[in-house]
Amino acid sequence: MTNSDKGLHKLTYREAVREAIREAMHKDERVFLMGEDVGRYGGCFAVSKGLLEEFGSERIRDTPLSESGFVGAGIGAALGGMRPIVEVMTVNFSLLAADQILNTAAVYLYMSGGQFNVPLVIRMATGGGRQLAAQHSRSLEGWYAHIPGIKVVCPATLEDARGMLWTALQDPDPVLIFENAGLYNMEGTVTATAGPVDIDRARVCRAGKDITIISYSASLHKSIEAAAILAKEGIEAEVIDLRSLRPLDEQTFLNSVAASHRALIVDEGCRSGSIAAEIAARIMENVFYELDAPVARLCSVEVPMPYAGHLEQAVLPQVDQIVNLVRKMVGADG
Amino acid sequence: MHRKESGKTKTDMVDSVHARHLLHSMIRIRRLEEKCAELYSAMKIRGFLHLYDGEEAVAVGVLEALTGDDAVVATYREHGHALIRGIGMGAILAEMYGKQDGCSRGRGGSMHLFDGKARFYGGNAIVGGGLPMAVGLALADKMQQRSRVTCCFFGDGAVAEGEFHESMNLAALWHLPVLFVCENNLYAMGTALKYSQAVVDLATKAASYGVAAAAVDGMDVLAVEKAAKEAAEVVRGSGKPFFFECRTYRFRAHSMYDPELYRSKAEVEEWKGRCPIATFAGKMKDQGTVGDGDIEKIEQDVAREIDEAVAFAEASPWESLEDLTRFVYSERRAP
Amino acid sequence: MAEFCMPSLGSDMQAGTLIEWRVQQGDRVRRRDVIAVVETDKAAIEIEVYEDGVIESLLVEPGEKVAVGTAMAVIGTESAVKEQAMPAISAPGMHRGKVSPYARTLAAARGVDLNMVIGTGPEGAICAADIEQAAPAEPAKPAEQPGEVAEPTQRAAMRRAIASAMARSKREIPHYYLQTRIDMHRTLQWLASENAQRPIKERILPVVPLIRAVALALGEVPELNGYWLDDHHRISEAMHIGFVIALRQGGLMAPAILHADALGLDELMTALRDLIQRARSGGLRSTEMTDATVTITSLGDLGVETVYGIIYPPQVALVGFGKIIEQPWAEDGMLGIRPVLTATLAADHRATDGHRGAQFLDALNRYLQEPEKL
């Protein structure tokens, strides 16, 4: 799969995640993958395809449809000295394991007065856009980011898909990795030496002086696309990839907003009580006097995700909406 | 798949030292719980307080079957388990006081006692929440080829939770060394078993998962100890799970603020007549294994231990407010 | 207990630098006492206090620049009722329209009056670009020291303040202009004979009877004396006539002759002389800076014949005087030569109509024909 002597190699987001898992399995014997259909089926999104053959059924462990059971087992295994990667098929199903994630993984270290840390990694697919309707299209990463005790990261790029897993596995505390399912087929190149990356810093993807667009995951790519359109009109948007929703690297976006004086948050989550709301609040708290326009948010329309394609697209943030909103904010909407 | 009725077998003879040890253990629990109730009334202890009076034989008997390497996962009614597992009474009481020297540094309270050295994975206050963790601890042992048992206590109420069934299935499916100990005290808070379970014979549920099971009279410490040791041996030998039901009864209310509308005084009195401490003490005296002097000495020792524990808890400082946010995340990278 | 706050000395003032305290902690102060001197964009201004009481604490050190409205001292008062000076001009913070926080920050830093800026942002909000438009950023400059404000900076600031006020006036106030020619020979003759009897120090300049006549004429047409505020015309009972004083280094000020209607010619002359001197040397008092209810501008010294003035908001009228020039003048069918003054009125059409304006100019003329009654 890799072609390391070329320096750069081309791959998909899915392959980047797979390579990250493979590398971790090779580097650390304590690492194992468990989840529904990760083995014989090859993973619901084919991320773990081929890994069963390579590592065997002990370490590529198919689980029954028992989200609470196997996520909890992941917690126990982590407490017992293993480094489990638990794959929950989609964030929607993680709700069946929400008790284990919120009431156990997130609180055990604190509740035990610092005695029991849970070095667990949970990967799950998130996001809408594939006509999977209301029960398979949620974007709850911001909702999980509400919970202290866990970390929530959202790789949007191939580098992060490739590099965040190992860093997450090195973390002594539970890390939830949200992979937007719409990104799995995204192709690109990474360097052959691509490896671990930090998981607690936001990144400025594109510099600009007129407005700061704060986004993450799939919405990041829409934001970048919008920024390119705006640039042709002379509006320079700075685009920030949050990368991690908890911890939230506020300094990066606060610095940017303080310089651009405008902020738009693009978030596939629902608006009410969203991570976008949190970011807006922090901007108000910290750089209010730098604002030249009200902080704006572009989030999903607050409906259960509809099936029909045109309805679904109307729910999700779109490039033209970002463009129009930014034009309005910088006073360039004629 | 085998099933035993160990509780019905004739109690084996025990030597005097062991008998005094069992008695001492049960009395420690009982007197601690009585002290907790008193301290709660004096507002030294707050929050929810679930006392274990009447069920002492279960914790004492089962924990006799474990080694120091084994892991224990318990529930929110875990003072007795924590104490017998080796957490100091002072650290337990200090925790209930919310003090810095508490075994969870004042962050857990009565329902969340923890101890890393004792591999005591806590008071887990989500009913059924500890079962998947026990499965995972056993999975880690298995994957690392360690011959250890994870002992998971839970009540009859947990049997209705999905996590019970998921965990039984996973442990059986993956052949994991978990000793599932169901402390069946007949009531899930205020709901009698017959109102929550279509099949009240809980041990039979294990059969559907292909898990070996046994039920024992949880009011008889020797019976519990013997059956638990047998069960633990099965787990240790086979590497597979075991479902161990201890039929017992709590003498006090579910928690401190419980008017007990769901059961009759007569029923409570009837069970109190089967008090595991009084029954065992009487039996041992009858056999001449322990004497009144022994019991008196135990009571004195325990009284002194409690006095010291209370003094320790009283003297312990409050956790500094500056440390409020410590331990949300680890302070060091994992090895 | 009352707070003594950095006053707004004009709608274009956002902040001031305390130069000195004239009081100490524990001093007893009376209403109208000058207790501090503040450097503004325009000048060093003596600041009055509006309470009787005792200075309990001084909160601001000399040299500190603080925003309008910032508490500078705590005054212990016997009555908790805080008497406020007439809010002559809405304080900058009173701006009710939409202003972005950053625009406010910029405006404060650059001395821009938000009341005089047109918002071009979303929903008409004033945003940073509008402030940039009103007052472009200057090259970085060293921090200003009180008392030694760099001249060009201060002049630029005053220029911006004037720009801001005049732009607002032209934008918001629908001016109407009336002009009349006044035969000044009676007044000048009377004045010449008056002055001839006076030592030079007591002589009265021709502008003084003009001011006096304006005061009297305004008494007949009080609608021209007041403000247009919050969409309402507010006639002022007090008459404080702002007199435009050109500063030698450029720029202008229009401090008020307080209660001008109560002053006779000699008192007016004294007041005017004093005002001009203090305007040019620093030392104007805060009420003089804020309280003008109408403004007179006289450009006759430069030979200008007619002045078309711009009203200083939120006032509603400005009276302009040109040079008194000898002109052919027909009267009673006879042609003669007379010293003629062209007087103009610029007035806010929201507040008054041309009819009232004409009545004012007519009255003005009438008073100037009977100088002995002035």
Next chain:
Amino acid sequence: MNENDIKEVIFTILKRLAPESDPSELAPDENIRKALDIDSFDALNFFVRIDEELGVSVPEADYGKLNTLTEMLAYFSRRLA
């Protein structure tokens, strides 16, 4: 008091009225009020100071005759003679 002394007094007063100017650069027949941008108040102040310094009280009627340095020197010399 000779013309130079008078000129010195005039310059001193003018310098106070128009600090940024240099009265010594005035041409003899230049209109002082226009050159130094002196308004009627400054002019009045000028004559007040002249009165104080030279003891010459200029009647209002004579103001119009005193526009240039030459005129002033002649006038004051005559009045002081």
